[in-house]
Amino acid sequence: xxxxxxxKITTSQAVVLLxxxxxxxxxxxxxxxxxxxxxxxxxWLSVLLGGIVALLVVWLMTKLSQQFPGKTIFEYARNxxxxxxxxxxxxxxxxxxxxxxxxxxxxxxxxxxxxxxxxTPIWAVIIPFIWTAAYLASGGINCIxxxxxxxxxxxxxxxxxxxxxxxxxxxxxxxxPFLGEGLPPVLEGLKSSLLIFxxxxxxxxxxxxxxxxxxAVKAMLLGAGIPVILYVFATMIVVGGLSxxxxxRSTWPTLDLLRSxxxxxxxxxxxxxxxxxxxxxxxxxNFCSQFFVTSLGLSKTFGIKFPxxxxxxxxxxxxxxxxxxTMNDLFALGQTIGYMSIILFALVTVPLSLIYLIRKKGLRxxx
Amino acid sequence: MRKYRMLTLLLVVGIMATQTGCWSSKEIEDMSxxxxxxxxxxxxxxxxxxxxxxxxxxxxxxxxxxxxxxVPVKTGSNNKQEKGQGKGDGxxxxxxTGDSLIQLMRQYSLRRERAVIGHHLKVIIISTDLIRExxxxxxxxxxxxxxxxxxxxxxxxxxGLARDTxxxxxxxxxxxxxxxxxxxxxxxxxxxxxGVNLTRLNSLIGSKQSFMLQxxxxxxxxxxxxxxxxxxxxxxxxxxxLDQMDVQSVSWITGDIEGAVIKSYNWHDExxxxxxxxxxxxxxxxxxxxxxxxxxxxxxxxxxxxxWDVDEDPSQSEFLNRAEKIFEKTLLQMLEHLLEKLQTKYxxxxxxxGKQLSLDHPQYWKKVKDRxxxxxxxxxxxxxxxFTITDYGSSKK
Numbered sequence: 099x100x101x102x103x104x105x106k107i108t109t110s111q112a113v114v115l116l117x118x119x120x121x122x123x124x125x126x127x128x129x130x131x132x133x134x135x136x137x138x139x140x141x142w143l144s145v146l147l148g149g150i151v152a153l154l155v156v157w158l159m160t161k162l163s164q165q166f167p168g169k170t171i172f173e174y175a176r177n178x179x180x181x182x183x184x185x186x187x188x189x190x191x192x193x194x195x196x197x198x199x200x201x202x203x204x205x206x207x208x209x210x211x212x213x214x215x216x217x218t219p220i221w222a223v224i225i226p227f228i229w230t231a232a233y234l235a236s237g238g239i240n241c242i243x244x245x246x247x248x249x250x251x252x253x254x255x256x257x258x259x260x261x262x263x264x265x266x267x268x269x270x271x272x273x274x275p276f277l278g279e280g281l282p283p284v285l286e287g288l289k290s291s292l293l294i295f296x297x298x299x300x301x302x303x304x305x306x307x308x309x310x311x312x313x314a315v316k317a318m319l320l321g322a323g324i325p326v327i328l329y330v331f332a333t334m335i336v337v338g339g340l341s342x343x344x345x346x347r348s349t350w351p352t353l354d355l356l357r358s359x360x361x362x363x364x365x366x367x368x369x370x371x372x373x374x375x376x377x378x379x380x381x382x383x384n385f386c387s388q389f390f391v392t393s394l395g396l397s398k399t400f401g402i403k404f405p406x407x408x409x410x411x412x413x414x415x416x417x418x419x420x421x422x423x424t425m426n427d428l429f430a431l432g433q434t435i436g437y438m439s440i441i442l443f444a445l446v447t448v449p450l451s452l453i454y455l456i457r458k459k460g461l462r463x464x465x
Numbered sequence: 466m467r468k469y470r471m472l473t474l475l476l477v478v479g480i481m482a483t484q485t486g487c488w489s490s491k492e493i494e495d496m497s498x499x500x501x502x503x504x505x506x507x508x509x510x511x512x513x514x515x516x517x518x519x520x521x522x523x524x525x526x527x528x529x530x531x532x533x534x535x536v537p538v539k540t541g542s543n544n545k546q547e548k549g550q551g552k553g554d555g556x557x558x559x560x561x562t563g564d565s566l567i568q569l570m571r572q573y574s575l576r577r578e579r580a581v582i583g584h585h586l587k588v589i590i591i592s593t594d595l596i597r598e599x600x601x602x603x604x605x606x607x608x609x610x611x612x613x614x615x616x617x618x619x620x621x622x623x624x625g626l627a628r629d630t631x632x633x634x635x636x637x638x639x640x641x642x643x644x645x646x647x648x649x650x651x652x653x654x655x656x657x658x659x660g661v662n663l664t665r666l667n668s669l670i671g672s673k674q675s676f677m678l679q680x681x682x683x684x685x686x687x688x689x690x691x692x693x694x695x696x697x698x699x700x701x702x703x704x705x706x707l708d709q710m711d712v713q714s715v716s717w718i719t720g721d722i723e724g725a726v727i728k729s730y731n732w733h734d735e736x737x738x739x740x741x742x743x744x745x746x747x748x749x750x751x752x753x754x755x756x757x758x759x760x761x762x763x764x765x766x767x768x769x770x771x772x773w774d775v776d777e778d779p780s781q782s783e784f785l786n787r788a789e790k791i792f793e794k795t796l797l798q799m800l801e802h803l804l805e806k807l808q809t810k811y812x813x814x815x816x817x818x819g820k821q822l823s824l825d826h827p828q829y830w831k832k833v834k835d836r837x838x839x840x841x842x843x844x845x846x847x848x849x850x851x852f853t854i855t856d857y858g859s860s861k862k
Contacts, residue, residue: 212612213612216612267664271820271824275823275824275825275827278828279827279831340667340668341668343667343668343671344664344665344667344668344671346671347609347667347668347671354616354664357615357616357664358615358616358617358662358663358664358665359617359662360615360617368615
């Protein structure tokens, strides 16, 4: 196969990259997060509504990015609002991506140590992942995209297979009554479900790297749509399999669902292990793309060479990942990331789009 | 140049040393897996007392006695002489008394050279004596929280000593494995409930509504499913047993039945038996104003599978019609007996009425769910049962 060096990705690669940037640790705790707010079996509706809102945001981001072909947010923010405000915007994005990266790798390590490698020190889990990700990211977006293309079908297949096998516990009565308390609980759940699709801000970087930016809208909506559909399914199957009360009483409901049955005769009797191992690759992908974007943002904003930023970030990420002391800190951080995503939307995407529109109109008038 | 080659070589060797993997692996031969866990009232066993006399213990309250069934036991030659509870049957039962389950598990390490691990726990048996005093939520806290124990493990009650159900029987099988497999008989008879695993139990406990768990009786290592025990939702404690017929009646009401027989006596007082083929049952909650009532509609198809009355011909439709009526009456009696027990004796609902109400009338349910058992015991319930005997097996006489 030929090696590309132009840092461009194909349309299908862009889809996979976006999907992998959203799909990650969220699936392990998401059914409980939403159900805690909703308190009825209608959590999946909240996820669906949250997903639709997220898709609208993705659409807006794509449209904005399409106006600057070949440029990422880190470059076009300056074009729109000027050098210094543009840099501030870029830094906001960089910090956000970095926190997600640290969060993702920490969850990966926590689950790993709790269920698979008890007594392995947590640094021994985190460091190899950071090293591998740095090595991968040093190859540029193209290398990342190609690896994701390999991992994506495997992890989706295992996820769907896990869901399929969990159907033996699925009881429709657990998802009933449908809208028993009307829409208010569902809207209450929206508070949480808006937060679970974090990471899609990467759209504003991806579009700039697309070989055919004119196909960006379709690609990005598909890339964000896949996680939305999977999350809706996951919520339905986990709540339907465990019931609302059991979901609320479980730290990792998705894993508990898989731990609730044994399949004798199949190659794996206990399905949480293959699922966790494969899903770890998915979380790695998520981490890797956030790591990549963080480095890219820093290098573009300050004009530092990319590999230098990449390697300098490694220890910082490691420390950042270990900052939350307890599980509660970690879950609180997850919440905070969600809120940051909303703040970013209000501080970055909307103003940039508005200012761009105003200036464009202004230019036309003067012309 | 040479210097660099040495450096690379060193680096390669160094990296290889870190890549050996499985840092914290432990050989499975060095571990004891416990496959069964029995929880009894807190009375130290004789062995325990002797051991305690010789040494200093640790501060604890004797709230319960936990017995674990450990497999496999090393099959040494002197194992036969060791007349322990395990009797050299390939497993070993060990008891510890205390007030924290995980602490007890760690205490086993003081008595055995191999640590116990919970990855393969298949069955938990709780004695009704213990659960009369302790909330089931407290007892199950550790097993639900632990990362080794899988929630796929099933939970049973025992009216006698729970650890007796783990004793060796006549069959070669490990008692815990046998108990785990027994709920599979659900497809044969309605007297066996669908196995309740930890996840399901978690959801039952969390709902704060009363529920029932299969009871197992034991005698000299033989075990039998002997009905079910009722656990009250608000206290999490045992209130009393339901017999096998009652468990079957609950299955008829909830419709969670795959196979069942009903035996009755015909007009000549001869036994005859109906084998269930198909069941459609429906609980219909009716809310009129503030008044609640339930109607249960049961429709069933089946066949005459045994008839002791040699003078009668079961292939005659006249016979079938009369038999249908008799079976309907038998089931009605069973159902009413159950209802009497639930509403008057125990004042609980374990037969899915509350669940159906919550599905059909969520608003009404919200009002009554905190005192549902009380409300249910005052609620009128009516039944109608329709049996259709479609055939009479391969014998036509």
